[in-house]
Amino acid sequence: MNDPAQSLAGALAAHDRAADQFWAFMEDRSVRFLPHQVAPMFFSTLGQLVAGRDAAAGRRAGLAALGRMHQRFGLYPYHGTVVAAAMVDTVRRFAGDCWEPELHGVWERGCRRILRLAERAAGVLGDGPHVTVGEVEACEAAADGVAVLTVRPARRLRYRPGQALPVCTPRVPGVWRWYSPANAPRPDGTVEFHVRAVAGGPVSPVLVERVAPGELVWLGPACDVGLSLEASGDADLLLVAGGTGLAPLRALVEQVASAPAARLVTLVVGSRTLLDLYDAVALDKLASAHRDWLTVVLAFSHDRDVEPAAQGDVLTAALSHYRAGQAVYVCGPPQLIEAARRRLPAAGVAVDSLHVAATFQRTPGSAAWGSRQRSAPSCGSERDDDAERDGVNQVSGS
Numbered sequence: 001m002n003d004p005a006q007s008l009a010g011a012l013a014a015h016d017r018a019a020d021q022f023w024a025f026m027e028d029r030s031v032r033f034l035p036h037q038v039a040p041m042f043f044s045t046l047g048q049l050v051a052g053r054d055a056a057a058g059r060r061a062g063l064a065a066l067g068r069m070h071q072r073f074g075l076y077p078y079h080g081t082v083v084a085a086a087m088v089d090t091v092r093r094f095a096g097d098c099w100e101p102e103l104h105g106v107w108e109r110g111c112r113r114i115l116r117l118a119e120r121a122a123g124v125l126g127d128g129p130h131v132t133v134g135e136v137e138a139c140e141a142a143a144d145g146v147a148v149l150t151v152r153p154a155r156r157l158r159y160r161p162g163q164a165l166p167v168c169t170p171r172v173p174g175v176w177r178w179y180s181p182a183n184a185p186r187p188d189g190t191v192e193f194h195v196r197a198v199a200g201g202p203v204s205p206v207l208v209e210r211v212a213p214g215e216l217v218w219l220g221p222a223c224d225v226g227l228s229l230e231a232s233g234d235a236d237l238l239l240v241a242g243g244t245g246l247a248p249l250r251a252l253v254e255q256v257a258s259a260p261a262a263r264l265v266t267l268v269v270g271s272r273t274l275l276d277l278y279d280a281v282a283l284d285k286l287a288s289a290h291r292d293w294l295t296v297v298l299a300f301s302h303d304r305d306v307e308p309a310a311q312g313d314v315l316t317a318a319l320s321h322y323r324a325g326q327a328v329y330v331c332g333p334p335q336l337i338e339a340a341r342r343r344l345p346a347a348g349v350a351v352d353s354l355h356v357a358a359t360f361q362r363t364p365g366s367a368a369w370g371s372r373q374r375s376a377p378s379c380g381s382e383r384d385d386d387a388e389r390d391g392v393n394q395v396s397g398s
């Protein structure tokens with residue numbers, strides 16, 4: 001019975017109070033690197049990473065956020081002892097009957113290990129934007145199981161179209177997920193996220209069904225995920241979106257629209273049925289505003305009521321619009337990414353012109369992630385099992 005996740009449940013259920021306790025423990029010992037208002041974000045993220053229940057993509061998102069906090073708040077290795085002691089003390093107080101003496105060592109070692117990984121993530125991320133909070137301004141039920149959340153960050157988010165950033169709702173404290181802004185940076189600073197509720201997932205159904213206007217979300221540093229336009233020079237573009245994979249590709253279209261250089265763009269949008277096509281109005285607007293260079297193609301995989309030309313899977317539709325010399329960008333659910341990696345090169349798409357979004361499900365080094373790690377300093381050649389498992393070497397910031 002020394003499961004750290006179980007012992008953390010009490011603290012997470014009252015995470016504001018628990019974070020106060022954690023912060024006060026350090027304050028009493030004159031360890032003051034952590035601003036009080038960020039304590040819930042730091043405490044729950046560290047706690048969830050130590051508990052270690054999440055899969056690779058979520059852990060990388062959490063580590064990117066913790067790494068940025070590590071760097072921005074100036075954590076030093078000597079803080080580790082007090083941070084670990086504060087964590088042990090806090091979790092124990094809130095764990096009630098779930099606390100066993102051997103958990104003391106489990107939490108202490110776990111904290112030190114995660115702080116080491118956060119330090120390395122901080123090194124990879126380099127200088128960059130702060131973690132911040134954003135207020136949810138609007139939640140639109142865009143289609144069955146898909147919400148468009150408009151968020152106003154407390155400080156302007158620094159990101160490039162095509163990037164993704166870790167997002168966390170305090171309703172599921174410390175569990176971070178990657179989401180891609182669907183818009184190029186706007187003068188008013190707002191950011192649109194397109195979220196599909198994945199059945200059984202811990203975060204996305206909460207974002208889609210429960211988060212309401214006025215609530216806060218936590219926002220981590222934007223990272224390259226293999227979809228940067230800078231990787232393709234001035235080549236014409238074939239953008240292939242499945243479901244909410246449309247979000248970063250729509251942001252790329254907005255980026256092209258605001259650039260002086262003309263290039264032809266074909267955006268192929270796949271969804272199961274017409275009813276599942278959640279961003280039709282924005283797509284219509286883009287297509288009619290930029291007729292001279294933008295073509296939007298719709299592909300419905302499970303709708304026999306649409307015109308025959310629009311029936312079929314998104315990759316088949318994309319291949320029928322492929323022209324040599326185009327740069328091809330693909331984003332969508334993990335199954336689409338895997339299929340694109342297999343099918344597109346086999347159909348003649350040049351591998352060096354293919355840009356496939358990271359899923360973080362593959363082992364480090366094998367994912368397309370990192371095709372553009374412009375400013376990412378190397379972590380060095382040292383490899384340890386923890387870092388490899390957590391994919392620290394694959395976190396690169398904007």
Ligand SMILES: Cc1cc2nc3c(=O)[nH]c(=O)nc-3n(C[C@H](O)[C@H](O)[C@H](O)COP(=O)(O)OP(=O)(O)OC[C@H]3O[C@@H](n4cnc5c(N)ncnc54)[C@H](O)[C@@H]3O)c2cc1C
Pocket residue numbers: 055057058164177178179180181193194195196197198200201202203204205225243244245247248332333334357358359360
């Ligand atoms: C770089 C990157 C960018 C992303 N951008 C977006 C985005 O803009 N909008 C968005 O809705 N999601 C996006 N995701 C997925 C997102 O991070 C979450 O994984 C997703 O919202 C589900 O979260 P969850 O906690 O409910 O379930 P998780 O615990 O994350 O996932 C549960 C299971 O569902 C799988 N899964 C995740 N997403 C899908 C999907 N769309 N279809 C089918 N299976 C899926 C996971 O691989 C896992 O096996 C992105 C992921 C990555 C890696």
